[in-house]
Amino acid sequence: MDFLEGNLELRERQRLEGHTDRVWSLAWNPATGVCGIPAMLASCSGDKTVRIWQQGPSGSWDCSAVLEDNHTRTVRSCAWSPSGKLLATASFDATTAIWECVGGDFECVATLEGHENEVKSVSWDASGSLLATCGRDKTVWIWEMQPGNEFECVSVLQGHTQDVKMVQWHPFMEVLVSVSYDNSVKIWAEDGDSDDWHCVQTLNEASSGHTSTVWAVSFNSNGDRMATCSDDLTLKIWDTSAKASETSGSSCGSWVTQYSFYLDLFCDARDKRRHLCTISGYHDRTIFSVNWSRDGVIASGAADDAIRLFFESKDNSVDVPSYKLLLKKEKAHDMDVKLSAMESKGT
Amino acid sequence: MTLGLINANPVVHAKKERVARAEDSHADDAVDRLDVFDSVRDIRDPEHPYSLEQLSVLSEESITVDEKLGRIQITFTPTVQYCSMATVIGLCLRVKLMQCFPPHFKVDINVTPGSHADEESVNKQLNDKERVAAALENPNLRQLVDECLYSSELYSL
Numbered sequence: 001m002d003f004l005e006g007n008l009e010l011r012e013r014q015r016l017e018g019h020t021d022r023v024w025s026l027a028w029n030p031a032t033g034v035c036g037i038p039a040m041l042a043s044c045s046g047d048k049t050v051r052i053w054q055q056g057p058s059g060s061w062d063c064s065a066v067l068e069d070n071h072t073r074t075v076r077s078c079a080w081s082p083s084g085k086l087l088a089t090a091s092f093d094a095t096t097a098i099w100e101c102v103g104g105d106f107e108c109v110a111t112l113e114g115h116e117n118e119v120k121s122v123s124w125d126a127s128g129s130l131l132a133t134c135g136r137d138k139t140v141w142i143w144e145m146q147p148g149n150e151f152e153c154v155s156v157l158q159g160h161t162q163d164v165k166m167v168q169w170h171p172f173m174e175v176l177v178s179v180s181y182d183n184s185v186k187i188w189a190e191d192g193d194s195d196d197w198h199c200v201q202t203l204n205e206a207s208s209g210h211t212s213t214v215w216a217v218s219f220n221s222n223g224d225r226m227a228t229c230s231d232d233l234t235l236k237i238w239d240t241s242a243k244a245s246e247t248s249g250s251s252c253g254s255w256v257t258q259y260s261f262y263l264d265l266f267c268d269a270r271d272k273r274r275h276l277c278t279i280s281g282y283h284d285r286t287i288f289s290v291n292w293s294r295d296g297v298i299a300s301g302a303a304d305d306a307i308r309l310f311f312e313s314k315d316n317s318v319d320v321p322s323y324k325l326l327l328k329k330e331k332a333h334d335m336d337v338k339l340s341a342m343e344s345k346g347t
Numbered sequence: 348m349t350l351g352l353i354n355a356n357p358v359v360h361a362k363k364e365r366v367a368r369a370e371d372s373h374a375d376d377a378v379d380r381l382d383v384f385d386s387v388r389d390i391r392d393p394e395h396p397y398s399l400e401q402l403s404v405l406s407e408e409s410i411t412v413d414e415k416l417g418r419i420q421i422t423f424t425p426t427v428q429y430c431s432m433a434t435v436i437g438l439c440l441r442v443k444l445m446q447c448f449p450p451h452f453k454v455d456i457n458v459t460p461g462s463h464a465d466e467e468s469v470n471k472q473l474n475d476k477e478r479v480a481a482a483l484e485n486p487n488l489r490q491l492v493d494e495c496l497y498s499s500e501l502y503s504l
Contacts, residue, residue: 073484092481118481
């Protein structure tokens with residue numbers, strides 16, 4: 001599909017009502033919406049509940065479950081495990097609950113405690129065995145799932161100097177990204193040798209990064225690009241392609257085996273990701289969320305109640321990619337658009 | 348807990364005379380800066396039994412309304428440079444405006460430039476929607492905000 005040709009429209013299919021306070025986040029169940037399995041969506045709210053919505057045979061959406069009487073404050077974020085069997089919910093009550101779907105009903109099978117205050121985001125890695133959470137206590141926690149739905153904290157990552165707004169795993173590598181009120185984006189990975197998690201790169205103003213709170217991050221489906229959005233009214237696109245193996249192969253030549261380990265370390269972490277371009281001038285209020293669809297469309301949700309869609313324009317005369325606005329849907333919501341989660345099916 | 352008040356001797360000003368609004372000259376639905384000022388002028392200061400207007404924390408001039416864009420901007424002047432109640436005052440303003448005006452209005456609240464030692468930090472917190480929401484879920488803070496908002500109703504009787 002060539003997005004840049006023709007008139008595009010964003011049409012509201014249905015309004016899902018039920019929550020009694022603002023909806024902060026949504027997540028599509030990745031195991032649904034394909035092979036005849038009806039699509040399933042989770043939404044979480046300031047009303048302290050999580051609602052599960054399913055698309056019925058007629059195509060309309062109904063609320064199939066309400067996960068309540070668990071969190072005691074706003075549920076800020078939710079994320080399905082890659083298998084679609086578990087749902088993690090992160091709350092301002094400082095806990096993260098893990099729910100298991102058993103025949104349409106949801107049961108809380110674990111509660112992760114440790115953060116000192118509001119948990120703001122939760123993300124599963126591609127294998128489904130690691131979970132990351134972050135919060136206002138400036139830390140990022142990594143948890144490992146053990147048999148019997150037991151979770152063990154593997155690492156508490158310190159480095160951000162302020163509230164951490166969101167965490168997101170790379171689509172297939174065990175690399176974690178966190179974005180913060182301290183205006184920076186941090187990349188975390190495990191040190192091959194010691195199994196210690198540490199910050200391998202910080203993308204801040206000096207690296208052409210954001211100049212105000214970074215609210216969200218989203219990888220493209222290949223994992224070679226990521227988009228971040230900020231209170232500084234810009235979206236930034238970053239190159240996250242794994243160049244280390246190429247670099248050590250070509251410019252470092254063929255080296256004696258005993259030195260290659262040190263080379264890997266040198267070529268590996270420090271400057272792997274770089275700024276590609278900044279999308280500015282399109283938003284006049286805080287951009288709270290960004291999401292990259294499978295087809296390469298970047299959607300942004302902002303505090304001016306609008307949803308904007310961007311697509312890379314293939315202008316071969318320029319080395320640096322540039323993004324064009326595909327469409328802007330004003331008054332998409334009555335109030336700020338907090339999260340746009342692209343449908344897993346794609347269009 | 349600090350034992351002394353941050354500003355033990357605030358300067359108290361007379362309240363501005365209230366002008367009765369003629370019904371015809373003011374369209375019912377349109378929001379203007381006096382509407383906004385009227386909604387916040389009597390909010391009680393967290394530390395002293397005086398309103399924000401009396402302490403010159405706010406004035407009608409410190410408010411801007413863009414009806415077309417749906418934006419309200421307020422700047423307020425804490426009574427002292429190191430006022431730790433600045434964020435509380437800001438929260439009171441947010442809550443009051445949320446209660447009084449339609450939800451589509453976008454509200455920006457800042458301290459008057461140069462009026463506070465931690466100006467950037469205070470402004471950033473007051474304009475971070477998530478931080479504001481979480482703060483208002485804190486029962487102690489919510490209680491303090493409610494006291495500042497509701498005691499003003501006693502004065503207006």
